Amino acid sequence: MKRVLRWLGLIAAIIVISVLSVKIVEYNSLVSRNTRNLERILSQNTYSEKGNVKNLITFDYDKMYVFLPYLPRDEMEKQIGFKYPKLIQALNEGINNILFVKDDKPVAYLFGYPSDTGYYINIPSGEYTKAQIEATTYQSKTREVGNSYGTPKKYVNYLLTD
Template identity: 30%
Template sequence: MKRKNKTLFNMLIIIVVVVTILLVINPFKKDVWDINADNFRDSFNIISGTTTIDDLSQWGGFEWDVMYSFRPYVSKEKVYEVVGYKWDNINETVNENMNQIVFIKDGKVVCYIYGYPNNTGLEFNFGEYEGDYIKLSSKNRISFNSTFDDNNNFRYFEYINK
């Protein structure tokens, strides 16, 4: 009987330790850049049709200093180099229709939008890239013409270069 009680007690301790570790580490917790990407996408749900976004920094519910949009096929090493550090296991875009957009606040990534518009719900067109990326500051008014694609269920943004 003592042996059985000791085994149950040891199992209870192991369960408590495992649960505590899971609560502290929380492997299911989303990163801030993923949470903000969801908030950014959702912030446009109030728009039902075509409109002009006068200042992108007013949308999304998070603050940012700089936004980078990387042209398709840019290596992840180049993205890390431009951004200034490795923040996640990112992927390279493998198609012309994919977006890779990074928002930075105080040198840290606060929002990361990657993938096909059908998956992200957003598509950005910045026109022709002169290099590997476009860098825009939230201090400037960043404007877009925006339409909603009912067939594919995503919002399309066309950069207005002033």
């Protein structure tokens, strides 16, 4: 009996270590690092109220995809031309759902409500090249949104313009 428990404990420890290793590798992936850095920049609004978008995005990418709300993952994958299991179908409007791609590989993914992420990028859905985005300017304003807890949250609203 002790031997069985010892083996079960060993197997459980191996599983836990494996899961933690995968999470650590995922946390340190290029996509994760780029996403965290961009989210930090956008939510802190360390730049002026007006500026060029190329000053906000510090990593290299070829294209930026802005997905419509309610679009299923398989439709998003058709648009980008490859499978990416981390894509999430937005079930409401007003959610960021933006994927940055370099050489047909994801390099950053922004998804979430402005009240959770601290920012909102107001740009029409579609596919944009890096040159198009770098030629784009933005205006940012701090907005406040209410919630069911009665404590309004602030976020930075970025309006992208040509």
